[in-house]
Amino acid sequence: MSEHDLRDVDHEICAARWPDVAQIPGGPSAAIRGAAAAALFRRAAHRVPVRVELPDGSLLGARTGAVAPRMIIRRPDAFARRVGTDGLIGFGEAYMAGDWTTDDLVGVLTPFAERMGDLVPRPLQRLRPLVLPGQRDDEENTVGNTRSNIARHYDLSNELFSTFLDETMTYSSALFADDPGPSTHFTWNDLAAAQHRKIDRLLDAAGVTEDTRLLEIGTGWGELCLRAAQRGAVVHSITLSSEQRDLAMRRIADAGLAGRVTVELCDYRNVDGCYDAVVSVEMIEAVGRRFWPAYFATIDRVLAPGGRAAIQAITMPHDRLLASEGTRTWVHKYIFPGGQLTSLPGLEQVTREHTSLRIDDVTPLGVHYAETLRLWRERFAAHTDRVLALGFDRTFLRMWELYLAYSEAGFRSGYLDVAQLRLGR
Incomplete structure (x- = not known):
């Protein structure tokens, strides 16, 4: 941990x-x-193995006498007002403000994520659209909005992302040599190889070999382009992030592969051409459910006869997707405006109803994402001085810490999953 400890909650x-x-x-x-x-919070706290400590010394929690992660409520009234007014947005803002804190953020968030569907009584869940903020029209991923939505996250700074990503600059779940578990932990030195293993598996699933005409939807910082071009593929990659495109093109040129790869600032809805394979890694989360048909119709339209597609997608339970639809979350407001996670039933339905594509292979990698996020989170915490030197402030540090821990808890709890999907006709 740097001298700028993320647990120091008293900041301007x-x-x-x-x-x-x-x-x-x-x-x-x-x-x-x-x-x-x-x-409602008191009711929920008694159902999770978390030790909630209040300023007057009183405790909440199902196991207050046992060893459990500590959630320290420093300003109960402010915490309650934020949550009551804005739900999970308020919960996240309360952490950013220091109204509550903990020395084990993932440990606190994971039990809540495990019980996400029933923390609020079901009769009250029906009131969610009436009492919580709805998604904003200016954040919906229309052709006009998508580029600004992407820029708000991916164009923050390449240097910011380099503080916690490995040298491959890959911002998606890795695939480790073995399933991570209680007795199997990987180190930072394992991450780059695990990212290559993930990329190679996707390229294999899509059948990418020498002279394959490959479309990549969502460039990232170019590592998949590089791996595909090294196989001899001819790659057309599209992105809406200027920062990512600039760095990806430099990396491709430095590798001597500029003749095999083009990177274009282009919305997926506007892409043309005919390709033997299409790959897309954790980009569909930036599409929005309303536009899933357009996303898969694009893949169907450009994929040559006999071609295959392979995508990596973060998923959530379908019933929770339906229950939360239309609600603006803390992640929408602060991290991914316009974002929407998928579900396997939802993806199967949209491909069946709007394309000739069918999902013919599903490989879940949720435990691998939890481990990937742990490594990113620890790396970020170790480099907070660098983040502050880039011009970000301490509120941003707490926001980003919460984002990484919130995501890790989702995968550790099983509430979230990520899968590699192969599609063919």
Whole structure:
């Protein structure tokens, strides 16, 4: 951990940059909602193996006498008002503000993720669309909005991402040599090889060999392009991130493969050509459910007869996808505007109803993503001085820590999964 410990919660919040973190919801409505949220939180806390510590010394939790992750509520009223007003957005903003903290963020979040479907009584879940913020039209991934949505995350700074990604600059789940588990932990030195293993498996699934005409939807920082070109493929990769494109092109040129790879700033809906294979790694999460038919129709349209596609997609339970549809989350507001996770039933339905493609192989990798995220999170925590030197502030540090831990907890709990899918006609 650097000298700028992420657990140091007392930091100045820039109101101009973080207005909703700096401002605690006020007024009678916020007080009423806060009281309701406090009651619901107490109910939830008694159902999870987490030790919730309040400023007056009282404890909440199903196992207050046992060893359990500690969730320390420093400002209960502010915490309750934020959660009552904005749900999970408020929960995340409360962490960013320091209203609550912990010395084991993943340990606290994982039990809640395991019980995500029933923490709130089902009758009250039906009120979700009425009391929680809905998704904003200006964040929907239309042709006009998508590039700005992408830029808000991926164009933050290549240097920021380099503080926690390995030398391959691969920002998606790795595939380790063995399944990670309680007795199998991997080190930072294992990550680059695990990313190559993931990429190679996708290229194999899509049948990419010498002279394959390959379309990649979502360039990232170019590692898949490089691996495919090294096989002798001719690669056309599309992205909407200027920062990623610039670095990817430099890396491709430095490898002497510019003659085999083109990287274009292009929306997937506007791509042309005919390809023997299509690959896309964790890009569909930036599409939005409304546009899934267009995404898969594009793959169907450009894929040559006998061609194959391989995508890597983050999934969630289909019932939770339906229950949360239309709700704006903390991740939408601060991390991925317009984002939407998928579900296997949802993907099977959209390909069946809108394309000639069928999913003929599914390989889940959820435990591998949890391990990937652990390595990223630990690396990020070790380089907070570098992040601050890039111009980001301490509220951003806590936001990014929560994002990485929140994601890791999702995969550790099994609430989230990620899968490599092979599609053919």
